Amino acid sequence: MRIVFMGTPEFAVPVMDKLCAAPGVEVVAVYTPPDRPKGRGRGVESSAVKAAASALGLPVMQPNSFRSGGALDDLAKFQPQVIVVAAYGKLLPAGVLNLPAHGCLNIHPSLLPRYRGPSPVVGAILDGVLTTGVSLMLLDEGMDTGPIIAQRERVLDGSETSGDLTGQLFEAGADLLVETLDPWVSGQIKAVQQDASGATFTSKLGRNDGRADWQLAAVELERRRRAFTPWPGLYTQWQDKTVRLLEVVAFEPPLDFLGYVKEEPGLVQGLAVEDCPLGVGTARGILGLKTLQLEGRRATSAAEFLRGYPKFLGSRL
Secondary structure, three states, X not given: OEEEEEEOOHHHHHHHHHHHHOOOOEEEEEEOOOOXXXXXXXXXXXXXXXXXXXXXXXXXXXXXXXXXXXXXXXXXXXXXXXXXXXXXXXXXXXXXXXXXXXXXXXXXXXXXXXXXXXXXXXXXHHHOOOEEEEEEEEOOOOOOOOOEEEEEEEEOOOOOOHHHHHHXXXXXXXXXXXXXXXXXXXXXXXXXXXXXXXXXXXXXXXXXXXXXXXXXXXXXXXXXXXXXXXXXXXEEEEOOEEEEEEEEEEEOOOOHHHOOOOOOOOEEEEOOOOOOOEEEEOOEOEEEEEEEEEOOOOOEEHHHHHHHOHHXXXXXX
């Protein structure tokens, strides 16, 4: 089976690797976005998929677009029976979608139609859902609107960060893809249209999403810390500097065991908790601070941070 693979970041690499190792599969080319400037005159940066594909000796193609030039003609020369997409980062035009006999298959880290769009794992963590998963879908020209070929659920325990969970879901998606390819190509599996009435949507993250809003509840801020790890993280401002909140815990009422604390949004207070001596008031509960990082400094425990910056205690963020 001749397959063209399209992907970009590190968590797409296991999908490519498992395809290459699958019996009866020949990955004839790998597509990834063009190298980009690294900044401050330090040359260019290649995607993780390009680096991994080059190490395997696979042909790597990096067109800016399939809508101009001979990019579509070049793709057709590889004669793919299936195109597999994993976090490629580009919408594919009809000319690409219609090229392979068995379609373009995409791995999406949610149980579609929930969490369509660019930030599905972030959305699931922010919502505090107990179950998410991964979908193998047949791409169409919409944003994650194509019919579903197969899905696999994943139960969450409430400790996952977006970085870790995304990697785990793409690993699961790679296994699902390899298991499903032959039955799909042989016609044993039929794609099922999504129920658009149950669709939910996510948007692209920006740095400002990570700024702590102390008018939210502590549990919501704790979810944001996990949802926005590794980027943009959860952070606040103190004395005109950014303080990253790297490890936090949500304490909900009743709060008697914490000592004398006030649910005053943004107020930094001492807590009677051995490994969490600092907390910040929120709209509901206290957000305990375990590990912090002041702009330009290394990450430290809250106790060490307090020794270095005693005026942090009692301040308002």
